Amino acid sequence: MRLIAVNIDGVLLNDSFGPVIRRLVESRGGVYGPELEQALLSQSQMVAARAAAEVLGGSAEALLAAYFEERERYVAEHPVRVLPGARELLERLRGLGASTVCYGGLERKHFDRYLGDLELAGLFDEPGYVCTNDFRPGIREITEDVFGLRLDQVMFIDDVARVAEAARDLGVAFIGHPSDYESGFQRPLMERAGARHVVRSLGEIDEELLLRVDAEAAAGRSWPGRGV
Template sequence: MTEQLSKLRMAALNIDGVLLNDTFSPVIHQFVTSRGGTYSAGLERRIFSQPRVVAGRVLADTCGLSTSPMETIALYLEERERYLADHPVRILDGAEELLRRLRALGLRTVCYGGLDASHFDRYLGHLAGLFDEPRYVCTNDIRPGLYEIAVDVAGLACDEVLFVDDVARVAEAARELGAPFVGLPSDFEHGHQRQLMAEAGARHLVGSLDEIDDRLLRTIDAEAQAGTLWERAAGKAGA
């Protein structure tokens, strides 16, 4: 029988970019640059893991559009649908294996993201049995939503929930809450998330889901138990 973890009680996995391939940042890049805007790390910071109304406002301002935030998001989603025709949504390699690994260690597991639950049902519904209730949490209105997922949804302390995400803003929120975090930054060639995660002090950055193995999970569990998850980040901030 697998030895259970000491501190961690749940894993919360972002849907797009972690369990599913990244079909958002390439379209944002195309949307911005095709309209004469500048794509940068700062722009990613202002858009990624933000509520739609915020992201829409930033996109409109960046591209010099007169459309409202939600009209801008509608334009963006139209472009994403065209992008998906040649770059369909798919489950990332190792996703099912990771879910089984987490459950074998005794962790409750949920998924979260900015789209509604139909997105989860469509692409991960066949794996629903590997998630615990409520299975999927829509975070659009509470982004980044870490506190709400840990405390309000799961009834746990923030340092008992491991978050796996592809966005540095989530790493920053995890640091503020003292929550465990693993970053899986997109390999999109124009992306800046790996750099931004490192700047945020995230120490556990992986290039694939297979890297989130028993050894890494037990290391993070030990750090959570010892209260040393973000020691380097705290030291850097205090320097």
């Protein structure tokens, strides 16, 4: 394993997206379910806004603006925070000898604000953070374009089933850490996608699990039905 890529929101930071999306949908009379959640998470901002507009009406631009306004209100009530075990996880990843990078859909200032000030940024390799808004979910781009590696040399840790599906289709090693948001659907969607490893806490991503995932990747068995 040469690279471990870790999603920022929902893995290292608490989920401040799923609850906001649900609020926005239901405040406009929409019905929030797994299909809609799947259509909106880990998409570029405008793609997600257009998908929401098809359900809720109005323009994608207006919905995107409303979303960020709603998110500002939400984080005022539920501040963004580093999840328990994040530092320990990053230190374990560093101990494996692979490069480590963080990624997510917001601009780098989001990473700098919540991880840089806590000196967690030093636990990542250059460039430290990759904004994937222009190429969601970003597995191939981070692997090949940013780090110049093969897809069988990387592992992704993410909270969204769409990323699990992309990892499956590419044969990339994956560990799921679905948000603990009680009304979310990502855990069953990950399981439906066939993810072998879906955890409930960052502490579960211990050295034993990481070495197992590494061995599965080396054997081409990161996903059921692949390899020997």
